[in-house]
Amino acid sequence: MSTTTHPALLLDGVERTHGTGPTAVHALRGVSxxxxxxxxxxxxxxSGSGKSTLLNVAGALDAPTGGRVLIDGQELSALGRKQLDRLRRRTMGFVFQDLNLIPSLTALENVSLPLELDGVALRTARAAARAALDKVRIPELADRFPEQLSGGQQQRAAIARALVGDRSLVLADEPTGALDSTTGEAVLRTLRQQCDDGAAGLLVTHESRHAAWADRVIFLRDGVVVDSTGDAATPESLLDRVV
Amino acid sequence: MSIKHSLLALLHEGPMYGAQLRGEFEARTGGTWPLNVGQVYTTLSRLERDGLVAGAGAPDDEGRIAYELTDAGRAELDAWWSVPVGREQTPRNELAIKLALAVTLPGVDVQQIVQTQRTATMTHLRDLTRLKRTADGEDLAWELVLESLVFADEAEIRWLDHVEARIARLDPSQAKASRTAHVASAGSAGVREAVTRR
Incomplete structure (x- = not known):
C-alpha cells in the first residue's frame, strides 16, 4: 500500500468530450x-450522467480531453504507454459487474494471474494470491473453479484479484449488480474492509444502500458533480501537497 | 407509535416500574425513539385506569411501584400481536407535501430541492450504515430497527430519483395543467382523499 501522503487518486478539472462541434457530447465537465x-x-x-466515463478516466482506460488525473501522485498525461500499462497493472484493480473470472482457472490462479502476467515469479505470485484470498475471507476456496463458487464468492475472488500484490486503488463499477441483497452487502463489507486496511476505492453504483458503505458519496449529473456528502478536503488544498 | 402496547409487551416478561420500562424500551430499540419517564407514567396510569395493568405489591424502598399485566392486559397484548399495524392514519409526509407544492408553484427549483434532500438522506443512510458496521449480530432487536431505518432512507432516495425522472420528462405546462385537472374533477379524487387526508 502507498506510504505517501498524497491522494491515491486525484481528478482536477477533468473534461471528457466525445466528438467535436455542435454534435459534441460532454461526458465530464470539470470534475474534481x-x-x-x-x-x-x-x-x-x-444513466448518462458520466459515472462510467469517470471510472474509465480514473482507471486510465480512457484519456481526458481536459484537466489532470493523478494516481499516487503521478500525472497520467506525463506517462508513456508502457509506464501507463505498468501503473494500471501494479497500482490499480478493477471490479466489474460481469466478474470476468477465467472459467478454466481456479480462484487462486485467477487471483494470481495479474501478477504472473506482470512477470512476478510463480511462487511469489501464488503466495500473494493466497494472501489476497485470505483477506477477502475465502482462503478455503482457492482450488475451486468459478463455476463451483456462488455469485458472492466469485465477486470476493474478483476483489482479491483487484487488490493482489501492492495495488492500492480499487475501481468498482456496480460490483453487486448481479447479486442478491444479502450477498451484495457481504461484498460491500469486503470492499469496505480493504479500504479500512489502507486501499483507496472508487465505487460506481445506483444503489443507495451500497453507496452508503462509502465514506463519501458524490452525485454526478450531466457530467458535473452537483453535490457531495461529508466534508472531504477540496482538490485545490490537496493539490498543494502534491505539486 | 404505540407506547401503550410496547409497555404491555415489556410487562409480559414480569413486573417492572416506570424507569425500568423506559430503559428496556430504549435498549431494545437502540434509543431510536426516546421516551421520557413522564410519558411512561402517564401511559401506565391510563393502562391501570383501563384495567390492563395493576400495581404488583407495595412500593420498594425508593417508593417505586412495579406494575404487572392483568388478564385483560394479556388479552389486549395478544390482540396487538395478531392484527397488522394500521395504515388508515397515514402520517403527514412533509417531503411529499413540500414537493407536491413545489411542482405546482412557479419559480421553485424542484431539481435543487430533490438534490438537497437526496444528499441529506444519503448522509443519514451512510451514518446508519456506519452504525450497522459496528453491529456484531448479537443484538437482533436493535439491528432490525436499524435496518428498518435503512430501508426507509433507501425508499426515500428511490422516490426522489423517480421524482427527478418524472420532472425531466415533464412538459413545462403540464404541472399546472394537472393541478387544474384535479381541482376540476373533485369527484374522482375521492380515493386519493381517502388515502391521504384522514
Whole structure:
C-alpha cells in the first residue's frame, strides 16, 4: 500500500468530450475529486450522467480531453504507454459487474494471474494470491473453479484479484449488480474492509444502500458533480501537497 | 407509535416500574425513539385506569411501584400481536407535501430541492450504515430497527430519483395543467382523499 501522503487518486478539472462541434457530447465537465488511501468514495447519478466515463478516466482506460488525473501522485498525461500499462497493472484493480473470472482457472490462479502476467515469479505470485484470498475471507476456496463458487464468492475472488500484490486503488463499477441483497452487502463489507486496511476505492453504483458503505458519496449529473456528502478536503488544498 | 402496547409487551416478561420500562424500551430499540419517564407514567396510569395493568405489591424502598399485566392486559397484548399495524392514519409526509407544492408553484427549483434532500438522506443512510458496521449480530432487536431505518432512507432516495425522472420528462405546462385537472374533477379524487387526508 502507498506510504505517501498524497491522494491515491486525484481528478482536477477533468473534461471528457466525445466528438467535436455542435454534435459534441460532454461526458465530464470539470470534475474534481480526490480519493485518499483508506477512503471509499461512491459515485451516484442517473444513466448518462458520466459515472462510467469517470471510472474509465480514473482507471486510465480512457484519456481526458481536459484537466489532470493523478494516481499516487503521478500525472497520467506525463506517462508513456508502457509506464501507463505498468501503473494500471501494479497500482490499480478493477471490479466489474460481469466478474470476468477465467472459467478454466481456479480462484487462486485467477487471483494470481495479474501478477504472473506482470512477470512476478510463480511462487511469489501464488503466495500473494493466497494472501489476497485470505483477506477477502475465502482462503478455503482457492482450488475451486468459478463455476463451483456462488455469485458472492466469485465477486470476493474478483476483489482479491483487484487488490493482489501492492495495488492500492480499487475501481468498482456496480460490483453487486448481479447479486442478491444479502450477498451484495457481504461484498460491500469486503470492499469496505480493504479500504479500512489502507486501499483507496472508487465505487460506481445506483444503489443507495451500497453507496452508503462509502465514506463519501458524490452525485454526478450531466457530467458535473452537483453535490457531495461529508466534508472531504477540496482538490485545490490537496493539490498543494502534491505539486 | 404505540407506547401503550410496547409497555404491555415489556410487562409480559414480569413486573417492572416506570424507569425500568423506559430503559428496556430504549435498549431494545437502540434509543431510536426516546421516551421520557413522564410519558411512561402517564401511559401506565391510563393502562391501570383501563384495567390492563395493576400495581404488583407495595412500593420498594425508593417508593417505586412495579406494575404487572392483568388478564385483560394479556388479552389486549395478544390482540396487538395478531392484527397488522394500521395504515388508515397515514402520517403527514412533509417531503411529499413540500414537493407536491413545489411542482405546482412557479419559480421553485424542484431539481435543487430533490438534490438537497437526496444528499441529506444519503448522509443519514451512510451514518446508519456506519452504525450497522459496528453491529456484531448479537443484538437482533436493535439491528432490525436499524435496518428498518435503512430501508426507509433507501425508499426515500428511490422516490426522489423517480421524482427527478418524472420532472425531466415533464412538459413545462403540464404541472399546472394537472393541478387544474384535479381541482376540476373533485369527484374522482375521492380515493386519493381517502388515502391521504384522514
Amino acid at each position: 475529486l480526490a480519493v485518499e488511501p483508506g477512503e471509499l468514495v461512491a459515485v451516484m447519478g442517473p
